[in-house]
Amino acid sequence: MTQTAPLAITMGDPSGIGPEIVAKTLAKGAESVVVFGSSVVMEDVVRRLDLGLKVKRIADPQEARTEPRSIEVIEATQIIAPPPLGSISAISGQASFDAVVAAIAAAKTGKVSGIVTAPINKEAMASAGIRYPGHTEILAEYGGAKRVAMMLANDDIRTVLVTIHTALRKAIDEADFDAQMSAIRLANEGGKALGIAAPRVAVAGLNPHAGEGGLFGDEEIRIIGPAIEAARAEGIDASGPWPGDTVYMQARKGRFDVVVAQYHDQGLIPVKYLGLEKGVNITLGLTFVRTSPDHGTAFDIAGRGIADTGSLETALAYARRLVAAQIKTKEGVV
Template sequence: MNPPSRASSATSPPLPVALSMGDACGIGPEIIAQACRAGALPGAFVVGDVAVMRRAARLTDRSGPGGCAHALPVIQIDSPAEVAALPPRTLPVLQADGLPPDLLEAPLGQVDRRAGLAAAACIRQAAALARRGVAAALVTAPIHKEALAAAGEPYPGHTELLQALAGGAPVRMMLANDELKTVLVTIHVALRRAIEGVTFDNVLATIRIAHHSARQWGVERPRIGVAGLNPHAGEGGLFGDEELRIIGPAVAAAQAEGIDARGPFAPDTIFMRARHAADHPGEFDIVVAMYHDQGLIPVKYLGVERGVNVTLGLPFIRTSPDHGTAFDLAGTGRADPASLIAAFEMAHRLAAGAR
């Protein structure tokens, strides 16, 4: 994550944070509306569809007896610069370019090509704003991979699409909460392909990206624990030799560059060792995991509502909630915005640390 340099001024308002709307048929618009109504998204704006966001505001309106004190005004803006002048607890929406004209007709709670087209358009425009330095960070609401595929998108998810938009520079997915941070060597591929992706170059690049990113957040000498691939980290080659041939040499190469990397350690214990708790200071600031579920299950077990997805290696800050589109909840107005709020708060902290 390499935020663009920008001039600072004591009199200038802070840059706003861009939120991409996510899948219009999922809970993304609703959790954005809920978080905004709660006052949890100060200085944020949505890149999305005004009509969809107004529907989300209505679906989440609890202004009647026993509900919230007010409805949520959804205000169309033409530029992120307008955000600073708006009153609190209003939802600014920058109408994205290239949205399907019948997007509002896409049924809630279902995979729809129109929602996939719109989600990709919103991501592209929001990422461009963050890359130009007119948004402090990008927070992405959940998208649906099947809808993206139905729309003809060649990328299976946010991480791959954002990597392409950033020119193909190496990026890595990190899932984090207050207790544990894990960075993945491989992400959205079949497990067999993930194992094939555990190469010396990929492991070393992941350690480097984790180290560089943590330093940008203000951790001067991040402690990086590296998980093995096999049970017991291979047990000296008895259960697989990837630790001896690939992972261990990559750790040694990182150490030779001055990086505080250690391992490989047994995957079934490294996350417990790294966890920061009141009665247990963690041994590591970051754990490098070899594949998607190895690294994400421990963080999600601590609470999906607290987890935040961060893409490392981009030329801007990007975070997202640690959950999907939750089609079963779409349209009910009952989806929990906690993870979106956590993603917004982490984006703010990372942007402040990178300045």
């Protein structure tokens, strides 16, 4: 099998729980992982939590040796002292952005096999003059992807979003035929990447009761339905539009493999309701693997040492699974 490069894990916003969950996860013995961020920040969290880990700076992921009880850090940003915990900070916003951009560059050149990102804070980035709604948009631009989609997944359901970080009023306009087709195709590809040979893709409606035959809106008739038919003509097992309030229940029962949601909260509420500790965010449409925990920076508990590592560990497990699938595909193993 092809030799696998280490995974990159970005430290996230250093004023939040990102560095903490990264350090605590690596303390459990996660192998072949390189942290992109700041050694100053990682040394501080290791000391505060008394983890007994050695923080080692390396210049290139290829130098990684995955030594026991150590954290290997690529210095992706310049921080002189740890920023304040639990509050918006331009320094932290810049640092979290720098780490993601550096990890993307490494992934594009094959120096890392994929990226797992700890949580960032949009307000902190904005305070540093960085205007991106979130990770997905940064990954799309710096990763050179024409179209990306978020897949949120846990043990019970998987969902892909037609529109992501945008106002609900704009999301309705942006959920056009092309956006529907892109999301359905990426949902199908994402299901296959997770080992499902012929994913059953359910497409949720935009309106209550999926429009009720046009009584509550006609987007299902004019846009979503035709996109589903076009996807089926391409050989994708797509169906719908299904009412958004019941389609996830059907997916949990095993009727569907992936649900395409029309807007952010329609897709994320069901996944997060089932437990943040088991949820993972996968970016589809990139040339490299990217996953992340399904939670935010949690400023309210930053520095208290009580942040749960479950979602980050799940994100790491999914990243390894996706990288392994990529290697099999490249080697012609189906």
